[in-house]
Amino acid sequence: MKLFGKSENDKNPDGQPVTANGAEETKMTETTDSSRSHPELKLISGQQISQSSPAANQQPVKPAPKKPLVPDVKYVIAVASGKGGVGKSTVSANLAVALSQMGLKVGLMDADVYGPSIPTMMGVKQQPQVTEQRQLLPINQHGLSLMSIGFMVQDEQAMIWRGPMLHSAMQQFLGDVIWGELDYLLIDMPPGTGDAQLSLSQIISLNGAVIVTTPQDVALADVRRSIAMADRMETPLLGVVENMSYYINPSNNEKVNIFGSGGGEKICQQLNVPLLGQIPIDPKICECGDLGTPIVLAFPDSSQSISFKRMADRLIVQVEQLEQEEELTIQ
Numbered sequence: 001m002k003l004f005g006k007s008e009n010d011k012n013p014d015g016q017p018v019t020a021n022g023a024e025e026t027k028m029t030e031t032t033d034s035s036r037s038h039p040e041l042k043l044i045s046g047q048q049i050s051q052s053s054p055a056a057n058q059q060p061v062k063p064a065p066k067k068p069l070v071p072d073v074k075y076v077i078a079v080a081s082g083k084g085g086v087g088k089s090t091v092s093a094n095l096a097v098a099l100s101q102m103g104l105k106v107g108l109m110d111a112d113v114y115g116p117s118i119p120t121m122m123g124v125k126q127q128p129q130v131t132e133q134r135q136l137l138p139i140n141q142h143g144l145s146l147m148s149i150g151f152m153v154q155d156e157q158a159m160i161w162r163g164p165m166l167h168s169a170m171q172q173f174l175g176d177v178i179w180g181e182l183d184y185l186l187i188d189m190p191p192g193t194g195d196a197q198l199s200l201s202q203i204i205s206l207n208g209a210v211i212v213t214t215p216q217d218v219a220l221a222d223v224r225r226s227i228a229m230a231d232r233m234e235t236p237l238l239g240v241v242e243n244m245s246y247y248i249n250p251s252n253n254e255k256v257n258i259f260g261s262g263g264g265e266k267i268c269q270q271l272n273v274p275l276l277g278q279i280p281i282d283p284k285i286c287e288c289g290d291l292g293t294p295i296v297l298a299f300p301d302s303s304q305s306i307s308f309k310r311m312a313d314r315l316i317v318q319v320e321q322l323e324q325e326e327e328l329t330i331q
C-alpha cells in the first residue's frame, strides 16, 4: 500500500520488499470512499482484518535495518501501552510540548492509525503539503512537527488495517515525511503488543520506549506484556509513566488515590525499570486535550503541567544515560 511517496514498490532501507512478519505485501483494495479526502491515500475498510495477530508475540523479530530512515533525528522514542485509553496520546502530546519548551526540536508521529487523536489534541486538522518528490511536509503546530493519518481522513471513517498495510503506513510516515533535523521524534503508538509494535521495530531502530499505564492491576498486567514486547523488540525500556495516578481534591488539595496506590512504583521496582512520572487524573488535562492545546502549553505553571515536565526531565536523563552506556559498550 502506498499512502504517498515515491514508488509503488515499497522497499525497506536494506532494499528488501516491505513485509510484516515475513508475510507478503498484500494487494490492497479500496472498499469505501475513504481515500477521497487524500488522493494518495489507499485505505481498506470492512470486516476482515487487522488486530494484532496472537502469533505476533511468539514470532522472532527481525532486527531494524541499520541505515536510518530518519537520519537527522537524534532520538526516536515510542510511547506505548498494552491497552487503549490509558493516556498514551495525552502523555505523548504533553511530553512533546514539555521537551520543546526546553528548547529542543521535537516531532510527534501519530502511529495510532486505528484511532488517531493527535489532530484533536494539537488542535489542527489540515492536509499536509505534498512536495514535488511526493514527500509529505509535517504540520507545524505549537512549535512541533506533527504527522497523523487523521490529517488525511475523516474522523468517522473506520480504519481497519492488516499487518502489511500497517507496516507500510508506518514506514511511509517515517521515511516519506520530511522530518528534518529533530532532537526527539516521539511516536504515539496504537494500543497493544502486536503487529504495529513489531513492524516499528523492524522499520526503525528505536532509542527507547516509554510505557504508559494506569494504577489498576489489569493495566499493570498489560505493562508486563509491553515490557516483554520491548525486550523482544530489543528496544530499551526508558521507563513507565503512571497516568491517572491520583486525584487532587480541589476543595482541600488532598491527594486521593482513586485506583489504589503504588501500582506503578511496585511494578517498576519488581521489574527494575524507572518510574518516569505519576500524572494526576484531572478534568483540565482532558479538557485541554479536547480543545487542542495540551495542558503543559495552556497552563504551564499548574501542578498537572509540572508533573508532565518532571517526566520530560527524567526521560532526558534516561536517554542520555542509555547513550553513555551504549558508548561504553562500544568502546
Ligand SMILES: Nc1ncnc2c1ncn2[C@@H]1O[C@H](COP(=O)(O)OP(=O)(O)O)[C@@H](O)[C@H]1O
Pocket (backbone or CB within 6 Å): 081, 083, 084, 085, 086, 087, 088, 089, 090, 091, 117, 243, 244, 279, 280, 281, 282, 283, 284, 285, 286, 287, 289, 290
Ligand atoms: N491524566 C488524565 N486526566 C484526565 N483525563 C485524562 C488523563 N489522561 C488521559 N485522559 C483522557 O482519557 C482519554 C483517553 O486518553 P488518551 O490519551 O486518548 O489515551 P490512549 O492514547 O492511551 O488511548 C482522553 O479523553 C483523555 O483526555
Ligand SMILES: [Mg+2]
Pocket (backbone or CB within 6 Å): 088, 089, 090, 112, 115, 117, 188
Ligand atoms: Mg491514543
